[in-house]
Amino acid sequence: MKQAEIVVVGAGPAGLSAAAAAAQAGAQVLVIDENAEPGGQLFKQIHKFFGASEHRAGQRGVDIGHELLEEVEGLGVDVVLDASVWGIYDGSTVAVASQEYSWRVKADRIVLATGATENGLSFRGWTLPGVMGAGCAQTMMNVHRVLPGQRVVMVGSGNVGLIVAYQLLQAGAEVVAVVDALPRVGGYPVHAAKIARAGVPIYTSYSVKEADGDECVEKVTIWRVDDRWQGVPGSEIELDADTVTLAVGLSPMAELAWVAGCRFLHIPELGGHVPVHSAYMETTVPGIYVAGDVSGVEEASCAMEEGRLAGLWAASAAGRLSVAAAVAAAAPHEASLARLRSGPFGAAARGGKLAMDGRRDEAWGQTLTRGGA
Amino acid sequence: MNERRIEIHPILGLRPERRHVTIHFGDRPLPAYEGEPIAAALLAAGVRVFRKTSKRGEPRQLFCGIGRCTDCVMIVDDLPGVRTCVTPVRDGMRVEEQDGRGRWERERGGGEP
Numbered sequence: 001m002k003q004a005e006i007v008v009v010g011a012g013p014a015g016l017s018a019a020a021a022a023a024q025a026g027a028q029v030l031v032i033d034e035n036a037e038p039g040g041q042l043f044k045q046i047h048k049f050f051g052a053s054e055h056r057a058g059q060r061g062v063d064i065g066h067e068l069l070e071e072v073e074g075l076g077v078d079v080v081l082d083a084s085v086w087g088i089y090d091g092s093t094v095a096v097a098s099q100e101y102s103w104r105v106k107a108d109r110i111v112l113a114t115g116a117t118e119n120g121l122s123f124r125g126w127t128l129p130g131v132m133g134a135g136c137a138q139t140m141m142n143v144h145r146v147l148p149g150q151r152v153v154m155v156g157s158g159n160v161g162l163i164v165a166y167q168l169l170q171a172g173a174e175v176v177a178v179v180d181a182l183p184r185v186g187g188y189p190v191h192a193a194k195i196a197r198a199g200v201p202i203y204t205s206y207s208v209k210e211a212d213g214d215e216c217v218e219k220v221t222i223w224r225v226d227d228r229w230q231g232v233p234g235s236e237i238e239l240d241a242d243t244v245t246l247a248v249g250l251s252p253m254a255e256l257a258w259v260a261g262c263r264f265l266h267i268p269e270l271g272g273h274v275p276v277h278s279a280y281m282e283t284t285v286p287g288i289y290v291a292g293d294v295s296g297v298e299e300a301s302c303a304m305e306e307g308r309l310a311g312l313w314a315a316s317a318a319g320r321l322s323v324a325a326a327v328a329a330a331a332p333h334e335a336s337l338a339r340l341r342s343g344p345f346g347a348a349a350r351g352g353k354l355a356m357d358g359r360r361d362e363a364w365g366q367t368l369t370r371g372g373a
Numbered sequence: 374m375n376e377r378r379i380e381i382h383p384i385l386g387l388r389p390e391r392r393h394v395t396i397h398f399g400d401r402p403l404p405a406y407e408g409e410p411i412a413a414a415l416l417a418a419g420v421r422v423f424r425k426t427s428k429r430g431e432p433r434q435l436f437c438g439i440g441r442c443t444d445c446v447m448i449v450d451d452l453p454g455v456r457t458c459v460t461p462v463r464d465g466m467r468v469e470e471q472d473g474r475g476r477w478e479r480e481r482g483g484g485e486p
Binding site: 034035036041046060062117118120127128129130131132133135136137139140141142144145146147148170171172215216253 | 376377378379380382383384385388409410412413416417421422423431432433434435436437438439440441442458459461
């Protein structure tokens with residue numbers, strides 16, 4: 001069996017940051033990702049990031065991705081692509097499927113940085129071709145340079161909905177409308193202003209009633225929702241559209257933590273069920289760490305800071321870094337995370353992480369259905 | 374290649390030049406670029422139905438685009454259930470609409486596995 005001091009699952013912003021921090025501390029690191037290219041979802045983020053310069057604000061995700069890759073390569077980290085991790089045994093054996101063969105690797109420490117997946121939204125016709133995640137549209141247009149549709153209805157006015165709506169315009173699509181069931185725009189006003197200036201109507205307190213079409217979306221009907229989220233008959237507006245993109249939140253992709261036997265809590269502010277973890281990013285299974293969206297959905301800037309922390313503490317636990325040195329090295333990343341979570345959009349995540357901490361005992365009281373920690 | 378291909382982008386600039394390949398969707402030859410996922414090539418060609426569901430025969434296409442949801446699976450070179458959003462095209466590749474779970478070539482009377 002292969003051996004690795006630290007195995008990182010996922011080569012997105014969190015995983016690459018964890019790998020860099022651990023390798024910098026002298027650890028031998030193996031990163032495994034199922035995609036053909038590293039970078040996770042960074043390469044479709046062609047907008048400038050918000051926040052202070054220490055969080056790489058003003059830089060575009062795609063450029064940050066290239067920098068991270070260079071850093072990791074420079075540190076001699078082994079990155080295996082096109083390989084899916086499908087199991088973790090005894091908290092230390094990682095089972096992997098590559099295209100042609102299966103293999104296992106024995107890891108001293110494991111960092112799970114598997115990210116998140118987009119939520120669906122149920123309405124009549126939501127399974128029709130043409131209804132897709134906003135992130136899917138983003139991948140197709142910004143990474144593969146193919147327009148997902150010509151006339152798009154964006155559902156959700158949070159930052160993802162607003163930013164992707166603007167990127168659809170940049171790519172040459174028409175955004176017919178942005179729709180949000182909430183009574184006000186959810187994302188930054190500056191993003192909303194950009195698309196409003198481009199002439200895109202934003203319907204707040206509106207939701208999709210149905211998408212119609214023979215074999216794909218040809219028409220979208222939206223309607224007003226009352227204060228109990230019920231559609232108001234008679235308020236329908238028919239939109240001529242071939243695509244509906246859903247920006248209605250993300251859920252942590254935590255299957256590997258489940259199979260490894262990690263304890264979970266349901267924290268809505270973090271996107272749903274999250275593996276309980278300490279400030280050292282360690283889960284309830286000793287030696288298994290989490291970082292990024294899998295530990296609670298936040299921005300990519302937070303994922304990178306959490307990745308650094310997970311990498312540092314995993315390397316320290318593996319004996320590569322004294323606790324004192326790890327504390328010193330972690331301090332700037334902790335401070336940076338605290339600042340990222342101090343704004344209006346970070347506050348929910350901070351609350352979620354605090355709630356998780358406060359409810360640790362509850363997680364230990366649960367009966368495990370799988371795994372065996 | 375066509376109006377769905379984003380040749381010039383205000384932020385990303387010109388589309389990087391890549392080698393042209395041809396894939397076959399049913400008996401229809403489609404142009405594609407080396408390295409792009411099958412789903413991108415089909416989307417660019419205006420293909421809206423990738424598969425039909427097994428019970429109700431409903432059309433499906435793309436949903437997550439990153440290999441999670443399996444909405445976009447098709448029969449690729451006789452292998453059913455291939456996630457077209459994360460599987461790169463190859464010159465001469467045969468891509469077919471998948472009916473339900475699809476069938477393996479050997480079940481259809483093809484060669485040994």
